[in-house]
Amino acid sequence: MSALTFTLKFKPTQRVDLSPLVSQNLSGLSLDEISALTLQSGKLKLRVDDLFTIVGSDAQDIVINNSVDNLDFIGKDLEGGSITINGNAGAYLAFGLKSGEIKVSGNVGLYAACEMKKGYLEISGNAGDFLGAALPGNKMGMKGGTILVKGNVGERAGDHMRRGNILIEGNAGDYCGSRMTAGTIAVMGQTGRYLGYAMRRGTLLLWNQPKLSASFNDCGAHTLAFLPILFASFKTLNSRFADASIAFNRVQRYAGDMSEMGRGEVLVKL
Amino acid sequence: MIINGVSIDATFAEAFPMKATRAIITAQNEKWAMISAQAMTGFATSVIACGCEGAIERVLDPSETPDGRPGVAIMIFAMGGKGLAKQLETRAGQCVLTSPTSALFSGIDGGIRIPLGKNLRYFGDGFQVSKQISGKRYWRIPVMDGEFLTEATTGQIDAIGGGNFLVLAESQPQALAACEAAIEEMRKIPNVIMPFPGGVVRSGSKVGSKYKSLGASTNDAFCPTLKGMTKTDLSPEIESVMEIVIDGLTKEDIDKAMRVGIQAVCDLGAANGIKRISAGNYGGKLGPFHFHLQEIMA
Numbered sequence: 149m150s151a152l153t154f155t156l157k158f159k160p161t162q163r164v165d166l167s168p169l170v171s172q173n174l175s176g177l178s179l180d181e182i183s184a185l186t187l188q189s190g191k192l193k194l195r196v197d198d199l200f201t202i203v204g205s206d207a208q209d210i211v212i213n214n215s216v217d218n219l220d221f222i223g224k225d226l227e228g229g230s231i232t233i234n235g236n237a238g239a240y241l242a243f244g245l246k247s248g249e250i251k252v253s254g255n256v257g258l259y260a261a262c263e264m265k266k267g268y269l270e271i272s273g274n275a276g277d278f279l280g281a282a283l284p285g286n287k288m289g290m291k292g293g294t295i296l297v298k299g300n301v302g303e304r305a306g307d308h309m310r311r312g313n314i315l316i317e318g319n320a321g322d323y324c325g326s327r328m329t330a331g332t333i334a335v336m337g338q339t340g341r342y343l344g345y346a347m348r349r350g351t352l353l354l355w356n357q358p359k360l361s362a363s364f365n366d367c368g369a370h371t372l373a374f375l376p377i378l379f380a381s382f383k384t385l386n387s388r389f390a391d392a393s394i395a396f397n398r399v400q401r402y403a404g405d406m407s408e409m410g411r412g413e414v415l416v417k418l
Numbered sequence: 419m420i421i422n423g424v425s426i427d428a429t430f431a432e433a434f435p436m437k438a439t440r441a442i443i444t445a446q447n448e449k450w451a452m453i454s455a456q457a458m459t460g461f462a463t464s465v466i467a468c469g470c471e472g473a474i475e476r477v478l479d480p481s482e483t484p485d486g487r488p489g490v491a492i493m494i495f496a497m498g499g500k501g502l503a504k505q506l507e508t509r510a511g512q513c514v515l516t517s518p519t520s521a522l523f524s525g526i527d528g529g530i531r532i533p534l535g536k537n538l539r540y541f542g543d544g545f546q547v548s549k550q551i552s553g554k555r556y557w558r559i560p561v562m563d564g565e566f567l568t569e570a571t572t573g574q575i576d577a578i579g580g581g582n583f584l585v586l587a588e589s590q591p592q593a594l595a596a597c598e599a600a601i602e603e604m605r606k607i608p609n610v611i612m613p614f615p616g617g618v619v620r621s622g623s624k625v626g627s628k629y630k631s632l633g634a635s636t637n638d639a640f641c642p643t644l645k646g647m648t649k650t651d652l653s654p655e656i657e658s659v660m661e662i663v664i665d666g667l668t669k670e671d672i673d674k675a676m677r678v679g680i681q682a683v684c685d686l687g688a689a690n691g692i693k694r695i696s697a698g699n700y701g702g703k704l705g706p707f708h709f710h711l712q713e714i715m716a
Binding site for chain 2: 370374377381
């Protein structure tokens with residue numbers, strides 16, 4: 149079976165909700181049935197074949213070609229299989245992802261992997277604000293799985309994050325790891341202001357010294373036994389994180405945010 | 419059956435179903451991993467009074483351990499899952515958590531999950547940190563030398579305890595030398611432990627006693643000093659008997675360990691004072707696993 153491939157015919161003027169195009173919805177449907185599914189775009193309902201040329205049959209292997217930044221909710225609540233996005237993706241990519249993997253060759257918008265539960269998201273470009281975060285008003289962001297970003301991420305990455313890994317090869321914006329409850333965010337590049345703002349627990353693993361708020365306390369230099377195990381778990385990734393030479397276990401440990409519970413930690417490579 | 423002048427009795431070892439687990443202890447170097455492992459498996463020779471049977475299975479190369487440090491694999495066997503879990507947790511808390519530079523990991527991926535460091539985390543008094551990596555939960559417990567890293571659970575699986583054979587020799591030094599040779603070979607076999615001191619037991623027991631409070635007592639039929647005063651199982655030239663007890667994960671593992679052990683004893687042969695190999699059983703009525711010596715050595 150060949151991949152079920154959606155090739156965008158033109159860039160829509162309005163944003164489009166692509167949430168119906170996930171494996172659990174498309175399995176067992178013929179191309180005609182898939183073509184007749186409707187997608188919300190502003191006030192309009194568009195047929196899938198109004199926007200896309202569709203070929204292939206394997207709903208467990210979905211490909212979206214010529215993707216652009218106003219295609220939202222790609223891979224929403226995906227349960228198994230894979231989605232490969234050639235191009236950019238809009239907001240709410242991998243929203244509530246349950247299992248399976250999503251790969252994007254370009255950049256993605258706001259709230260990627262928002263409230264993601266499990267699975268794997270790989271973004272080759274940059275990600276917008278609120279990566280792996282919770283919806284406004286909700287208390288639990290990402291609950292599991294792994295996000296890999298090869299570029300930079302915006303502000304509030306991992307806001308209210310509960311579990312899982314966010315791996316960022318580039319830089320992170322302000323408020324990275326804000327209000328984290330647990331989980332791990334690793335940033336190879338630079339981090340912005342208010343790192344770990346109001347974080348309760350969780351780990352921010354950094355390659356470069358951040359500018360820390362006064363509510364983070366220095367716990368000294370340490371060799372931590374869990375770091376080699378954490379780095380070993382990245383071995384299979386298509387990433388610089390998989391390179392054994394970048395691994396380290398010697399860190400400066402800062403505890404915070406002391407204005408909150410204060411059980412979180414910022415670990416900076418020594 | 420006679421091998422190199424050593425007579426192999428037409429008898430069998432009788433063994434019992436047990437529950438087993440394995441844990442991996444790592445440390446800054448092999449010396450400290452071994453110290454911790456020895457502490458954890460100390461006073462674990464027999465379920466009769468120790469609550470479990472445990473021993474070091476083997477030394478692990480750093481490439482075989484989860485954190486890439488030198489390590490030691492230990493196995494613990496008990497009659498039931500509840501008892502096993504209690505022994506494991508108590509020993510981990512008192513012997514590994516306390517041991518400098520140590521870390522503790524699961525040695526069995528499958529099976530029923532039982533707590534390894536899951537409850538030890540409370541020693542961290544709220545400063546403990548959980549990390550879930552590749553589907554496994556770890557606890558980082560702050561301690562005075564840094565952090566104690568432990569996996570939350572390990573696997574409990576069905577196993578077999580009580581495989582054994584007896585070495586009957588013309589003298590005590592000859593019996594011990596033969597047992598040492600056997601243990602050296604048996605320790606190369608995976609999935610088995612020999613839980614007694616140095617792998618050898620000199621006080622084999624029988625079921626029951628003349629004293630009501632005791633469930634087991636000395637195996638007088640194999641005590642050489644009693645040859646003239648009890649229904650002995652020893653011929654006049656036998657002056658010393660020693661036993662090797664084997665616990666293993668499967669019948670095949672114990673078969674293999676018994677075979678290499680008995681072979682090592684027989685290689686010394688009659689020329690070195692080894693006269694007979696026998697085994698301990700209870701008439702075949704108590705334990706469902708029977709290890710027939712002649713079948714194993716055939």
